[in-house]
Amino acid sequence: MNPAQLKKPTAKASRVTRKLRRRFDLRQSVMPAAGVAAASSLLTWFEVIGYTVLLESDIALGKHQIERSNYTEVILYQRLHSALQKINPTKPDEAIAAAIHQVICIPSCNFLENNHRFHKLLTDGVQVEYLYNQEIVHDFVWLIDTSNLLNNDWLAIHPLTIVEGSYTHCPDVVVFINGLPLAVIVSIQPSDQQTTFKQGYQRIQTYIEQIPKLFDYNIFLVITYGNRARVGTLTSDWQEFLPWRTIDGEDFPAKGATELDVMIQGIFDKRRFLEQVLHLIVFEENETSISKKLLRRPFCTTQYPKKSSRQG
Numbered sequence: 001m002n003p004a005q006l007k008k009p010t011a012k013a014s015r016v017t018r019k020l021r022r023r024f025d026l027r028q029s030v031m032p033a034a035g036v037a038a039a040s041s042l043l044t045w046f047e048v049i050g051y052t053v054l055l056e057s058d059i060a061l062g063k064h065q066i067e068r069s070n071y072t073e074v075i076l077y078q079r080l081h082s083a084l085q086k087i088n089p090t091k092p093d094e095a096i097a098a099a100i101h102q103v104i105c106i107p108s109c110n111f112l113e114n115n116h117r118f119h120k121l122l123t124d125g126v127q128v129e130y131l132y133n134q135e136i137v138h139d140f141v142w143l144i145d146t147s148n149l150l151n152n153d154w155l156a157i158h159p160l161t162i163v164e165g166s167y168t169h170c171p172d173v174v175v176f177i178n179g180l181p182l183a184v185i186v187s188i189q190p191s192d193q194q195t196t197f198k199q200g201y202q203r204i205q206t207y208i209e210q211i212p213k214l215f216d217y218n219i220f221l222v223i224t225y226g227n228r229a230r231v232g233t234l235t236s237d238w239q240e241f242l243p244w245r246t247i248d249g250e251d252f253p254a255k256g257a258t259e260l261d262v263m264i265q266g267i268f269d270k271r272r273f274l275e276q277v278l279h280l281i282v283f284e285e286n287e288t289s290i291s292k293k294l295l296r297r298p299f300c301t302t303q304y305p306k307k308s309s310r311q312g
Helices: 014-021 032-048 077-087 095-106 109-125 195-211 212-215 259-267 271-280
Strands: 052-055 126-132 136-143 154-158 162-164 168-169 173-177 181-186 220-224 228-232 279-285 290-296
Touching: 014 168, 032 052, 032 154, 032 173, 032 259, 077 095, 095 109, 095 136, 095 279, 109 212, 109 271, 109 279, 109 290, 126 259, 162 212, 168 181, 168 195, 181 195, 181 212, 195 212, 195 220, 195 228, 220 259
Parallel strands: 052 154, 181 220
Antiparallel strands: 126 136, 154 173, 162 168, 173 181, 220 228, 279 290
16 A cells, blocks of 8 residues: 555544534433443544444344344345445356355354454455356455445444344444454443453453354454553453554654544554555464464554654
């Protein structure tokens, strides 16, 4: 990717906060008022950078069957199908269906192996074969369009109820690209001075253990705590969840910008998000385990400068 395309001015979330807040009913929400306000602030950022933002009530079962038919589904099938048709306009329906089958078919009971396999499909394309003019054609179907961001479907849902076996959980925010759940955000509320990011990490571990199907497709895990934020991967220890320090990789954020502001713009900006997926996620395998790492450029985790001037 052209580095010049990655640079983007810092956006201002405040200009649309009121619009999104009207969709939250503070009186009826099961979350504390502070939690609703935090969720509203987080989702506002996704609206600022061009995502569709839905509350789970917007896709309630029976209301919009196009989104989900039951709570066990972690892929939004219709969004995936529509996106693949747009991204692969010359591919026949048989090729699209074969690609989706490979994405949905889970060959292993080990979610890390599944995650590694899916990441290869996401970055290298899905190899398919189909019959054309009485000949077998070997081809690739692409799950994301890196050259035309508008061909991708960008969505954040708050919260998302997932049922797997006897367990039911509601991650705070799930970020979907083309109907695929690529990021999970957990928000912890500062109930007292003892609240730490480790509580968010422990909640993520419970999700991984009890609803692992959601994480077959995961790229990033994010923990937020008020205006603070940390990012990691499926195999990160809680101390390896770190803040993101810069938006465009060149300038430190303006005075007053929070960790949450910087992370949402620095990671989830559409072009930067795809750059992370394609180039900065690596898997290290040995005979007994798989480790997934986010390659952090040095500037992404250095501390904010003490003075407002740019560091050299």
